Amino acid sequence: MTRGLTYPLVAINFKTYVEATGEGAVRLAKVAEDVSLRTGVCVAVAPQYSDLYRVSGKVRIPILAQHVDHYDPGAHTGSSCMEAAKEAGAIGSLVNHSEHMLKLSEIDLITQKMRQIGLTSVVCTNTTSVSAAVAALGPDVIAIEPPDLIGTGIPVSKARPEIVSDTVAIIRKINPKVQVLCGAGITKGEDVAAASRLGASGVLMSSGFVKARDPLAALTDLANGAKS
């Protein structure tokens, strides 16, 4: 059994939502595993650090951390050690999410160090030019998310298709090995299908699943959209 990412991919950021904390994180991760098994689409979840161990022991889908620091293990208090995330069951991490933006030199260090210790880097970007810059650092995945659409329900893949296609094009030019996800406002299968048509390998999303009235139904629709 492999727990690495495959494409198309639906990656779900649990943020610090109450619904996705503690037992809630386990419950939602099980829904994600269920949908992944039934649809064949890779679904990865990114719980908080405090839930990584709890969730990773209960499901067989890829677990991501939401952030990792670049420090080596040692005298660093309150930091998010990537070796600890790996030990707790994460196979990779989001990096530079728009709610946790990093210095350029940190993103460089983090993506290099993740590669060395065998973690998959999913670097978030907010513009096409930032995406081009990150592509030059050689991460595994780039997730383009215009911050003003995050949490709105207005899907980037429909409201601003050009930002997705332009980002895919420039990343392919600079570093064709990088997978591209898009995010912000994704709630439906048709949003994911639109993303695929624009060249994305999947989506990064959060409230569209975590806060859905019926997370199972919502994710089933999303995964089916990824297959189309």
Added chain:
Amino acid sequence: MTRGLTYPLVAINFKTYVEATGEGAVRLAKVAEDVSLRTGVCVAVAPQYSDLYRVSGKVRIPILAQHVDHYDPGAHTGSSCMEAAKEAGAIGSLVNHSEHMLKLSEIDLITQKMRQIGLTSVVCTNTTSVSAAVAALGPDVIAIEPPDLIGTGIPVSKARPEIVSDTVAIIRKINPKVQVLCGAGITKGEDVAAASRLGASGVLMSSGFVKARDPLAALTDLANGAKS
């Protein structure tokens, strides 16, 4: 069974040391519990976020987080949510450790919010004047640690007794309810005993236990020093 802090207290910061990560964190926490039961001295441990749940399920001593953010649960990626720390078994947290210093307004928000949700705040300070400032915010505990002595093995309670006694005096004047710990360079029972004689209610330490050749022997000595 209560899991709150009692005094004298030996509080141990696991930082992100390899020895105190994952199974290592559980093993060291069990040593801490063992010493606490045998000596009757309260021993609290502060593992990484990724180990809070894993450790709190295995031992009956107070578990602290190493840092908490002030954000309420919600759309905050990669942050250290105090509600999540509580859910994972922490009864409180270090705040403003010298390896994770915070803005004054954040310390204000964090200590207030911890009080509201029933978490114990252990605010770290680096000078006597900073300790006085923090006392005015009304935390539960202040841990004074001169950063230049951290990790040196030169105990603050012997090398700079006046910084401990001055800090105890000014905190008592501003807010007599606050408990005072001291830290930096603490490795032996006599260092803890010296701290007690200066008015401290215990110590905050890290490598003196985590990196000790024989953590059980080291902590037994430290706890006995706290009782003397």
Added chain:
Amino acid sequence: MTRGLTYPLVAINFKTYVEATGEGAVRLAKVAEDVSLRTGVCVAVAPQYSDLYRVSGKVRIPILAQHVDHYDPGAHTGSSCMEAAKEAGAIGSLVNHSEHMLKLSEIDLITQKMRQIGLTSVVCTNTTSVSAAVAALGPDVIAIEPPDLIGTGIPVSKARPEIVSDTVAIIRKINPKVQVLCGAGITKGEDVAAASRLGASGVLMSSGFVKARDPLAALTDLANGAKS
């Protein structure tokens, strides 16, 4: 001729408003000097770093920087060196403005270092408890400004009189040598008079003067309010 602060004081933060940049900063500083001479009320102005030298050579009122870093002169690029601010004509500086909040340990270092090199510290605070904390650090002046009222035209001294009087009371208890200003929403003389009645030694303000249609008339009214 002294250029130190006297009380009652009207302190004006030029921020980076276009109207208060370059020649605009000189023009507004001259209006401030004019009103100060005519009313006998001390008016201090805080232009941007790039305008400190330009403004200080043209007027004889106290000039404050808007921020100073704690670094000593040396290999620090792009920082706000307090020795350089002094050399450019500043007699002191705002510290920890709500638009430039600092770590507690930085505020401690900065206020100590300002005292050593003879600069007057005006530390901004956002709550009564933060004001109490800062009082313990021994700055020269504390300016309490609830951030949600800044720039609104709703004067803190009328909308929330208790935050001003409570802050004055707790600062007097902890450190009676500290002068207390209040700010946020101050635009009229009656706002300043209300602040005085609550125990404040003056006000810290910005857009009420900088963005006024008639800055001369506005400041004359404000200064007269300070005298009443």
Added chain:
Amino acid sequence: MTRGLTYPLVAINFKTYVEATGEGAVRLAKVAEDVSLRTGVCVAVAPQYSDLYRVSGKVRIPILAQHVDHYDPGAHTGSSCMEAAKEAGAIGSLVNHSEHMLKLSEIDLITQKMRQIGLTSVVCTNTTSVSAAVAALGPDVIAIEPPDLIGTGIPVSKARPEIVSDTVAIIRKINPKVQVLCGAGITKGEDVAAASRLGASGVLMSSGFVKARDPLAALTDLANGAKS
């Protein structure tokens, strides 16, 4: 008379060195102008914000700021407004110096905004991969400086020639319009000549001029090295 940058370029960061503050900044800028006029090599200087106006009025060489923030003019206290730097006589600015590193999204915003208002961006980088990333953002100039060599007197162009040539190569591939400087440890003309042979258009330096016993002799040697 143009005050823009031309190549080969010797750019000098005044940092917050005592020798390069206030009248010292003016004196050193005059030395730089003198050398530039005699050798025909463009010499730019980057004084502190507090000295931009004072220096720019006295010399006819390009003046750079050491840092600019991305905020538009307005309610931003203590920030480094690029419009104010321009008003004070700067023709551009260093960005992301290793002593003032920025978030990737900030570098993106700053370089775009500098282009819009007609300022020249000199973005500092610490590694070849970071240089590649910055090239994708389209700044005017990239200055590669390995931080561990800064201030050592060990010239990057001799100690690590491959980092300069690799950086030049990857930047040319991603964005051939970008000029490349190198820095760290540069003190002699032969260091500059070595940089030129590796493809750099000049150097960024600081203490090799500012702290030189004879700044005039040191800079004359450096400028002559740039011509060779």
